[in-house]
Amino acid sequence: MMTVTPAPRLREELELITGMDDLPLIYDPATGVYHRVSRSGQAILQKLDGQHTPEDLVELVRAKDPAQREAFRHQLDRFLEHLTSSGLIEGSELPKAGERQGRFRTSRLMPRVVVSRSLPKILEPVARLLRAAPIGLLGCLVALISVSGFLTGGWALFTQGGTWVTLELGPVFTATALQLLIILFHETAHALVAQILRVPVRGLGFAMLFWFMPVAYVDRTDAYRLRDRKPRVAIAMAGITSDGVFCGLVGLAAFYTSGFWQDTLLLLLTFQLIGLLINLNPLLPSDGYSALEAATGAVDFRGRSFAYLKSVFGKKPVPGHLERLTWQKRSAYILYAAVSTAYVVLIAALLTQGVNTAVQDIIARTS
Known part of the structure; x- marks a missing residue:
């Protein structure tokens, strides 16, 4: 069993905030991790000042029934052990201290490498301008354009290309390069919305989903600070919305081109619509799944x-x-x-x- 300090005290640099769905959170700047706490646990946190022992905390409950006191003591011990194992109590060991600053990170399903941490600085001038705009109306307009874009792209693919998409090397390489650029805009859209909402992303990078599927990502962990659900949904859906705008532009271009460029654009539309299906996958940690969790809390x-x-x-x-x-x-x-x-x-x-x-x-x- 983990040893708990006789009079536990939270580390001084920890930040206690009210975040998503008005839930209490502990933010650890040493690791960049947010720890979710129950509302009953929040009351206990206020007493972890190095002056109160676990016995003192039990006395504060003032439960007369011995069974209730014993049950509370059991819950308290588990809570304190969790805080200690997470490195939140003074004197406890930090789990992988400084992990946030490293470029290489691994998890059970997705190793990651951070390519750049400069997006917040680059996007702030644009975000500052957009904050002054009627952002709700602008968001609805862009969403409508995005949906229209996907419909336009799908219509162009199935009317101009039919069931055949070229596999010639020239169009394949060109479409692949353009798709990589669209993916960059996809991730930048997530970062821009997060920047507008003043929860800037921590970095742009690449990951290997399930250790074999390459994906781009931006680390938007700090969106946990947003108490309302709608902004978190907007951040999650920003990438798909960007894809829809580009899909519409590519679809329109496919109607008015022929030969090499039409073959390239039709192949690019294929990539984009496959990307839409992947991003709406309810079984993977996709943008659609993130939006679902954000919308439902x-x-x-x-x-x-x-x-x-x-x-x-x-x-x-x-x-x-x-x-x-x-x-x-x-x-x-x-x-x-x-x-x-x-x-x-x-x-x-x-x-x-x-x-x-x-x-x-x-x-x-x-x-």
């Missing part, structure tokens, strides 16, 4: 949903944290699982149809 929505369904359809005991669900949350978990299943079926059908069509076209062109 849920933590680990995916894990909770499938844990609940396993207990319902697998006739297993419901986990403790899911025992007292409202009917709205139960319905949301079931709906999420249904949408996830439909998504998997849709992707499988599209892949099957695409491979089949490509094989038939290749056979027809070579015969």
Whole structure:
């Protein structure tokens, strides 16, 4: 068992804030990590000043029932052990101190490398101008343009290209280079919205999702400071919105070009629409999934949903944290699982149809 200081005291440099959904958070500047705390835990934090022992804290509860006092002491011990293991108590060991400053970071599913930390400085002049604009109206207008852009791009791809997309090296290399540029704008859009909301991103980099799928990302961890859900949804959806604008521009250009450039643009549209499907994937840590969590205020929505369904359809005991669900949350978990299943079926059908069509076209062109 972790040893707890007799009269525990929080480290002086820690910041206690009220963040997302008005939840209390502890921010550790040494590691750059936010620690979520319950509201009952928040009251205890105020007493962790090096003057109160755990016994003193139990006395403050003033519970007359010995069983209640014992239950509170057990919860208190677990809470203090968690704070100590997280390096938040004076004298405890910091977990990987200074990790925030390193360029290379690894996690169980996604190793990352930070390429640049200069985006906030670069974007601040633009963000300053946009803060003076009617940002809500501007956001709705850009979202409408983005949706129209995806529709335009899809229409151009299926009317100008049909089922065939060129695999010639020239268009492939050009479309790939343009797609990488669009991905950069995608991540910059996340960073710009975060900058407007005064929660600048920590860095721009690349990661290997599941250790094999390369993805670009911006570290928008400080969005936890935003108490309202709408700004966090806006940050999560900014990249997809940027993609939609570019998809519309590329689609319009595809209508008025031919030959090499039309082949290139149609291939680029294919990349963009595949990117949209990936970014809306409800089973991966995608922008769409991040927006879902931000909009609902849920933590680990995916894990909770499938844990609940396993207990319902697998006739297993419901986990403790899911025992007292409202009917709205139960319905949301079931709906999420249904949408996830439909998504998997849709992707499988599209892949099957695409491979089949490509094989038939290749056979027809070579015969």
